[in-house]
Amino acid sequence: MTITLYNTATRSKQPLEPIEDGKVSMYVCGPTVYDRAHIGNARAVVVFDMLYRLLRHEYGAESVTYVRNFTDVDDKINARAAEEGRPISEITEETTQWFLDDMAAIGALEPNEMPRATAYVPHMVKMIEGLIEKGHAYAAEGHVLFKVRSYADYGKLSGRSVDDMIAGARVEVAPYKEDPMDFVLWKPSDADTPGWDSPWGRGRPGWHIECSAMAYELLGERFDIHGGGNDLTFPHHENEIAQSKCAGHDFANIWMHNEMLQVEGKKMSKSLGNFFTVRDLLDQGVPGEVIRFVMLSTHYRKPMDWTEQKRVEAEKTLVGWYWMTEDAATGEVPAALIDALRSDLNVSKALMEMHLMAKNGDAAGLLSSMTLLGFPAVNQNLSPSLLEKVQRTNAAPDMLDSNSDLQLFQKKLESLRADALVSKDFSALDDLKGKLGAAGVEVRMTKEGVTLSPGPFFAIENLEVLK
Known part of the structure; x- marks a missing residue:
């Protein structure tokens, strides 16, 4: 059975037909490394980690290339470095490692490539020069801006028109902009901010050009899947498409976006007191496997609600599953579960299949399915708090x-x-x-x-x- 995925660009599900037969390439927008990743950030990581695992299962690990970047040049990073009186490089090194450690704790595999934006600035400069030469960008007062109206399909991904965007929103209109919707490719740096030499003076790249340049350098002019949270659809992904297409690159075939995360039915917000990071949960004793289970239990294209009840139920379920599979031998992953994943990554249905395996006493199938979904075996780095509960369950539930x-x-x-x-x-x-x-x-x-x-x-x- 072919993998089918929902393509935001076409508003429909379509079969994954790799550009290169038998090999799959995927780019996912990664974090801006200035602080801990919150659980909303983690949802995208878990979703695309699950897709990565499915692709590896279907095509073989050696035939899948997964790229996820780190944005390590950004005004938020600069502000934190200034506030704490620390070098920017120290901030980005620290927070990058935090991110990797926290995502590993919730079962995420590391991608094949994890480029840092600062290592690809020369490639961004080259792409910007090409856009200027082709008439899609212009330099003004130390800035370089992309001419949005030079790309006829701008707004197609997000379903917006340029005129409606201007009429319906407050758009910052800098004096050097030819059009209110034009966006920054390059901006000048002062003595206190990171900067690189360029034909337009010392400066740094805008956010959107980073992913276009890194995706091109690592995956080529055309690749299979581009992913991220749906909050990136506009403007980030819309701008990526415009830049890359105008640079002469076909870019991504399928665009995938996961929905946002709420907490107890409300938007996560520091002002509401319901904002917390992955590390907050881990430090409170919530096992990483439980965080992953809750994340996977809702289909990726539906809003996900993190609740205390779901956390408790997920932990109970996992304790039962681990108790049942503790001494089991790995078997084949049942076809029904694979078919669920192939159908637009329907992990919630896959979990239901695993409940049926537990009900029917299929410990081998359950163990292999847990491995595929990113849950380690009892003897393979299971979270200590979860392992303790499994071992403590002398009167374990008779599944x-x-x-x-x-x-x-x-x-x-x-x-x-x-x-x-x-x-x-x-x-x-x-x-x-x-x-x-x-x-x-x-x-x-x-x-x-x-x-x-x-x-x-x-x-x-x-x-x-x-x-």
Whole structure:
């Protein structure tokens, strides 16, 4: 079965057809390294790490090239260095390592290439020179700006028109801009900010040109997949396309974007007190595997809500799975799970397949599936706090009894429904349905009868309190 992915550029799912037969190339926008990564940043990392793992499974590790950059020249970095009185290089080295350590803790593999913007400034200068020569950019007062209206398809990725963007938003209009929508490719640096020599004077690159230059140098004029959070669709990815296309590069075939993350139903914000980093969670004792599980449980194109309830349920599920697979031998990853991943990375459905494996006692299939999804085996660097809970579970939940337990509640529901149809009092039926739902059980009632199945956060011990 072919992998199908949703392409933001075409607003449709399409088969992944590698440019080079049997090999896949992917570029994902990485972090600006000035502070710790928050959990919203982590969602994109986990999503594209999962895609990377699927591609390696399908094509072989040696046939997949994954590039994710570090932006290590930025005004936020400059501001932090000035505030703390530390060299910029020290800030970026420190925060880059923080990022790598934190992402490793949630099971993310390191990409094949992790270029730093500062190592590719000469390549950016060369690309900017080419854009000027072709009439797509111009120099003004030490700046170089891209002529947005010189690219007819500008706004196509995000579904916007240039005129509507100007009419509907406040756009900074600098005196050196020919058009309000033109964006910076190069800007001057003073004595206190990083700078490189260029035909336009000492300065530094704008944000958008970085990824265009690095993607071209590492993946060539055309590559298979470009990814990132949907907050990057405009302006960052829109500007990347414009620059690269006008430079004569075909650029990416498929554009993938993950939705944003909320906390307890609200947008994450420092003012609301619900802003926290991956390191905050790890330091609070939340295992990295649990963070990963919660991240993967919602389809990447849907908004994800981080809640305490999901964290608790994810941990219970993983303890049960690790208990079950602790001494298991690795088997084949079941075809149904692979098919779920091939269908636009439907990891939430894959997790449901794993619940069924646990229910049916397929420890070997469950173990191989956990490995594919980025959950290490018990003896392979499992988070100490999670390992302790697995080892402490002497009276571990008997996963193999889940089927009989569900049948017990199924019969109970059928009886309550029969009584309710006669008495017209559905309160007892609704009460048990609600409790089963809270325990992670999916309840379906049809004319043919009642069926129960384990949902994404089902753990058999949740049923014990209902007996």
